[in-house]
Amino acid sequence: MKVKILKVRISDQFQNMDEAVLNDYLERYEIININSQLVQDEINFWSVFINYEEKQVKPKSNKTNANPEEELSEEEMIIYQKLKNWRAEKSREWQLPPYIIFHNTHLIAIAKHKPSNFEDLENVKGLGRSKIEKFGTEIIQVLENA
Structure with missing residues (x-):
């Protein structure tokens, strides 16, 4: 099991970008557990702690991958x-x-x-x-x- 910590800043300037990174991460990996904590700072943010595993890779076929x-x-x-x-x-x-x-x-x-x-x-x-x-x-x- 692997661990990743991401920050989602609560600011109009950064929130959409940070959410996009988080959403992409959630799509690419098998999520085991996720926890979040609001951190109050100059720019408030959610600290997101993710336990994950690599997604199972499908067995390779003999077919050539088309580009x-x-x-x-x-x-x-x-x-x-x-x-x-x-x-x-x-x-x-x-x-x-x-x-x-x-x-x-x-x-x-x-x-x-x-x-x-x-x-x-x-x-x-x-x-x-x-x-x-x-x-x-x-x-x-x-x-x-x-």
Whole structure:
């Protein structure tokens, strides 16, 4: 059993980012136990103590894993690279790993569907309302300039 301690700051500036890190962690690992404690400081935060184990890995098959990037046209690959560059900037700006901003699979789906408005973004598999609200305008701008 492994242990991880995360901090979720209760501040409009940090809370959404910290919650995204916590939610991503909860999705990626088999959670055994979780406890939290409110800590009052300059910025109040929840200290979250997690006991977890690695998720069971499915046995490997003899099938070759397809690389989704190989399925992109030249135009889609250009858009995908521009989206990756945008995500890298956001990652540095928000001080979060890039996959917290968007997974590669999401960027590939955006490059393939080329949404031009918020309604189109809602139809891209894997994009939730909160990510669309946070990043939708910028994603559409990246697509318009691609």
